[in-house]
Amino acid sequence: MANINRTTGKALRAHVAGAGFAGLTAAIALRQNGWDVTLHEKDSELRAFGAGIYLWHNGLRVLEGIDALNDVLHGTHTPPAYETWMHNKSVSKETFNGLPWRIMTRSHLHNALVKRAHAVGVTVRTNSEAVSAEADGRLTLQSGEVLEADLIVGADGVGSKVRDSLGFKQDRWVSTDGIIRLIVPRMKDKLGDEAEWDNTIDMWNLEPRVQRILYSPCNKEELYLGLMAPAADPRGSKVPLDLEVWVEMFPFLEPCLAEAAKLEAARYDKYATTKLDSWVKGKVALVGDSAHAMCPALAQGAGCAMVNAFSLAQDLAEQSSVEDALVSWERRIRPLTDHTQALSGEYAANRSLSKGNMFTNEALEAARYDPIKRVYSWPQ
Ligand code: FAD
Ligand code: 5PR
Known part of the structure; x- marks a missing residue:
């Protein structure tokens, strides 16, 4: 198929609304394929919200495809195992057959993408809020x-x-x-020897109250804590956090929890899901949470967003009309996201991760996808 940019003889123009992980990836990938790209961010500066993030093989391959992987890997961590505890006893340690995965702070990932966007020549406009779009490209x-x-x-x-x-x-x-999500200092030396503190540890308690901490080291200095409690629990969902109620359940994490309780800006967020009849209208494509916000159980919201953004640029390079490219892009890439969103929702609703060993082949389907080769390439 003809490359749109080559057949028209001049660079085509794209406007991307939103400079989160989805918008940055789309902007970089399009620019790398010869598009003139302007990225609009409503905020006064480009910055990441939230605390930590897991990226798996699929997202890491996107970073390779947009030449940002080396920058991202420096200062991030792959734990020796993803451990699950129930009532403070280890029930599983998963290593995913060697499938690549990585934990990092959101600001680390965001900074690397912003740096790459500038390096490839994406025009960035801050204080630029999109209010509407038209299918004809306005x-x-x-x-x-x-x-x-x-x-x-x-x-x-x-x-x-x-x-x-x-x-x-x-x-x-x-x-x-x-969940309340925070970054605190690691303080590994203050945590005693109950556990292997370089692991991810998903610490579940269903009795006497539902309280869970997802303990995720991002690097030597920074620890990502996700503190989960039902929205109906006023103490578990309180921010800044109610130190007593968390230390009672997780006494061995007290040094980190004491730091977490000092963070005034902490937020408690409920998981949102969005499902659309279509991601495409004429010359407009939706990528990321605008199209498919999902529960975080499989840690794939940003991973799928980045794969979809990267794949959009691939399909636009192979079709002779933008409208056709968008339709075939959605047809090609959407089933994997839909499946991941559905399974993530099911896991969240049933608190399935508490059982341990839940990263089955099916659960890792999105993670195993290789967006560069367009195949499921893991295990090799
Ligand atoms: P956003 O990050 O929301 O970015 C949107 C951007 O657009 C922002 O910069 C915003 O300021 C800007 N904006 C908004 N409106 C406008 C406008 N009108 N005009 C211009 N700009 C605008 N995913 C993973 O892959 N791994 C994980 O480990 C993981 N953990 C998660 C944990 C939790 C608790 C939750 C809730 C989600 C998690 N996710 C994870 C999902 C992931 O955070 C999201 O899917 C991802 O950040 C979505 O990126 P986005 O760019 O689509 O949206
Ligand atoms: N996995 C990750 C995560 O951040 C969350 C969950 C699972 C990486 C929420 O913070 O199950 O809620 C989850």
Whole structure:
């Protein structure tokens, strides 16, 4: 098939709304394929929200494809095992057959993507909020400015205005459990010898209350803590966190929890899911949480977003019209995201990860996908 940019003789133009992991990846991948790209961020600066993040083989391959992997790997961590505890007893230690995975802070990943976006020549506009888009390739900003392009990418997150302005049919719901996510100092030397503190440890307690801590080392200095409790539990969901109620259940983490309790800006978030009838309308494509926000159980929301953004640039390079490329992109790439979203939702609703050994071949399907070779390449 003809490459759009080669057949028209001049670079095509894309406007990408939202500079999260999805928008940054889309902008870089399109720019690498010869597009003129402007990335619009409503905030006054480019920054990451949230605490830590897991990336698996699929997301790491995207980073390789956009030449950001080496930068990202430096200062991040792959734990020796993903351990699960129930009532403080280890029930499983998973190593995924050697499948690559990595934990990092969100700001680390975001900074590397921003650096790469600048290096490849993406034009970045901050304080630039998208309010609506049209299927014929127009993007309207809060300022009143109307921009025309060959492609509009709506990567403006779970509350997407680009999506809502186009009238996609959608189902949205939030879960009954939620989580407080924080980065605290590791303090490995203060934690005693109850555990191998370089592991991920998913510490579940269902009795006497449902309280869980996902302990995730990001590097030598930083620890990502996810503190989960039902939204109906006023003490478990309180921010800044209720130190007493967490230390009572997890006394061996007291030094880290004491640091966590000092963080005034902590938030408790419920999991949101968004499911659309379509991700595409004419020259507009939705990527990331705007299209498919999912429960975090399989830690694949950003991974799928990055794969989809990268794959969009691939399909646009192989088709002769933008509209056709978007339709075949959704057809090709969406089933894997739908499946991951459904299984993640099921795991979250049933608290399935508490059983241990839940990273089955099916659960790791998205992780095993290789977006560069377009095959499931793991185990090799
Ligand atoms: P966002 O990160 O929401 O980015 C949207 C960007 O657009 C923001 O910068 C925002 O300011 C900007 N914006 C918003 N509106 C506009 C507008 N109108 N105009 C211009 N700009 C706008 N995924 C993983 O892969 N691994 C994990 O370990 C993982 N853990 C998670 C844990 C929890 C508790 C949750 C809730 C999610 C987790 N996820 C994880 C999912 C992941 O965080 C999201 O899927 C991912 O961040 C979505 O990226 P995004 O770029 O689509 O959206
Ligand atoms: N995995 C990860 C995660 O951040 C969460 C969950 C699973 C990496 C939430 O913080 O099950 O909620 C989960």
